[in-house]
Amino acid sequence: MKNQVYILLLLSFFSVVRGQGLFPILGGQRAGTSVFSFLNIGVSARAVGMGESVVALNQDAASIYYNPAIIAQLNDTEISISQIQWPAEINYDYFSITHRIYKQHYFGLNGGILHMEPMAETTEFHPEGTGNYFTFQDWFLGFTYGARMTDRFSYGLTIKHVEEDMAGYGMSALLLDMGTFYWTGYRSLRFCASLSHFGKQVSPKGNYEKRILDQNSGSEITETKEFESFSPPTQFRVGLAFDPLDFKGQLLTASMQLNHPVDNAEYIVTGIEYSYINSLFIRLGHKFNKYEEDVTFGIGLIIPVGPIKIRVDYGYANFNHLSDPQRFSMSVSF
Numbered sequence: 001m002k003n004q005v006y007i008l009l010l011l012s013f014f015s016v017v018r019g020q021g022l023f024p025i026l027g028g029q030r031a032g033t034s035v036f037s038f039l040n041i042g043v044s045a046r047a048v049g050m051g052e053s054v055v056a057l058n059q060d061a062a063s064i065y066y067n068p069a070i071i072a073q074l075n076d077t078e079i080s081i082s083q084i085q086w087p088a089e090i091n092y093d094y095f096s097i098t099h100r101i102y103k104q105h106y107f108g109l110n111g112g113i114l115h116m117e118p119m120a121e122t123t124e125f126h127p128e129g130t131g132n133y134f135t136f137q138d139w140f141l142g143f144t145y146g147a148r149m150t151d152r153f154s155y156g157l158t159i160k161h162v163e164e165d166m167a168g169y170g171m172s173a174l175l176l177d178m179g180t181f182y183w184t185g186y187r188s189l190r191f192c193a194s195l196s197h198f199g200k201q202v203s204p205k206g207n208y209e210k211r212i213l214d215q216n217s218g219s220e221i222t223e224t225k226e227f228e229s230f231s232p233p234t235q236f237r238v239g240l241a242f243d244p245l246d247f248k249g250q251l252l253t254a255s256m257q258l259n260h261p262v263d264n265a266e267y268i269v270t271g272i273e274y275s276y277i278n279s280l281f282i283r284l285g286h287k288f289n290k291y292e293e294d295v296t297f298g299i300g301l302i303i304p305v306g307p308i309k310i311r312v313d314y315g316y317a318n319f320n321h322l323s324d325p326q327r328f329s330m331s332v333s334f
Contacts, residue, residue: 034233034263035171036162038114038138039197043082043094045315045329049298050271051285053257056181056192056241060311060331061096064108064144066237067179067194068156071098071106071146076309080331087322090116098144108144108158113137121167134167142177152183162197162232169206175199175232188243195236201229236260249277265289271296278302281313293317298327308334 044062047054054066058073061080077099084092096110118133142160149155158177164170179194204227214221239257246252253273260266271285281300287293298315315327 032263033230035202035230036138036140036164036173036175036197036232037263038092038112038164039140039162039233040235040261041084041086041092041114042315042317042327043084043092043096043112044080045082045298045313045327046281046283046300046311048296048315048317048327049283049285049300049313050255050273051269051287051296053239053241053255053269053271053285055179055194055237055239055257056190056255057253058181060333061098061108062094062110062329062331064096064098064146064156064158065094065110066196067181067192068108068144068158068177069146069154069179069181069192069194071108071144071156072104072148072154073181074098074106075100076333078331078333080329082327082329085326086114087319087325088116090114104148106144106146106148106156108146109142110144110158110160111139111141113139136166138162138164140175144177152185154181155179156181169204171202171204173199173202173232188246189240190242191240193236193238195234197232197234199232199234201231203227203229231262234262251275251278265291283315292320292322294320308332 042048042052043065046059047066054063057063058070061078062082063070080096082094086092092112092114094112096108098106098108101107115137118135120129121132121134122129140160140162142158144156144158146154146156156179160175161172162175163172176198177196181192183190207224207226209222210225211220211222237257237259239255241253241255243251243253255271257269258266259269267287267289269285269287271283273281273283275281279302283298285296295318296316298313300311300313303310311331313329316324318324
């Protein structure tokens with residue numbers, strides 16, 4: 001009976017995915033067709049070190065960003081913060097908190113803000129600047145609930161409010177993440193899937209004026225237009241992970257994952273993590289069919305302080321054209 005419940009949950013999950021038309025053209029390029037694109041930025045230095053092939057890995061509190069079901073795989077209360085140095089002097093700050101509230105029920109809170117210093121306004125007539133400045137800011141705040149049905153299966157949901165503001169033009173939306181986590185029972189093999197940033201199409205608030213040529217009079221006129229709507233950067237992930245080496249304090253974890261974003265081509269990511277006595281971590285990752293970003297690596301260290309474990313991680317991703325972003329994460333579990 002329990003296996004039938006799991007199958008029904010998985011079938012319902014995949015029917016939602018297909019019902020929303022998330023697989024219109026496999027492999028087709030759809031870049032630049034979504035809003036809130038900052039949600040595609042990897043938030044965890046540990047995850048980025050493995051190429052973000054982490055949908056099937058219960059790493060830390062930041063893992064719920066990739067798969068909400070992971071929250072029910074974390075027994076300790078965890079707090080994680082990340083600081084990402086993005087190209088063009090843009091910074092992204094992220095935090096995540098997870099806690100078991102009662103028996104097999106778990107609750108989490110996470111959020112992030114992408115921000116920059118005020119930028120000078122320029123026009124075609126004032127290329128050196130008009131004397132005015134504008135700001136750009138994206139942020140989200142999410143609430144996660146997860147439950148462990150058995151020692152092998154868990155699921156999770158995240159509801160988050162996302163908002164963007166650029167030079168006075170803003171838009172906001174409620175988005176949904178959902179995921180499953182399943183230990184197959186064959187050694188350490190686990191198989192997981194998640195759907196992130198799911199929601200309706202969004203457009204900026206207000207309207208704008210557009211100058212066009214009147215076909216009747218031949219003179220230029222101004223029309224008031226509403227902004228066009230675009231979908232959020234919904235992404236479907238499915239992956240597996242296993243531990244080919246677990247011997248005398250040495251653990252090697254390997255993972256593979258297929259990503260299907262609605263605003264770009266499908267791509268495959270792989271990652272490995274080697275740990276020594278659960279204190280020192282070395283990570284490598286590679287993204288296949290990803291135009292800008294390919295090779296990643298990272299290191300990590302766990303420092304026990306009494307009953308508290310402090311984790312420090314660094315993640316690097318190679319960008320082919322832009323400056324390479326740097327990621328630093330720190331988490332505390334107790």
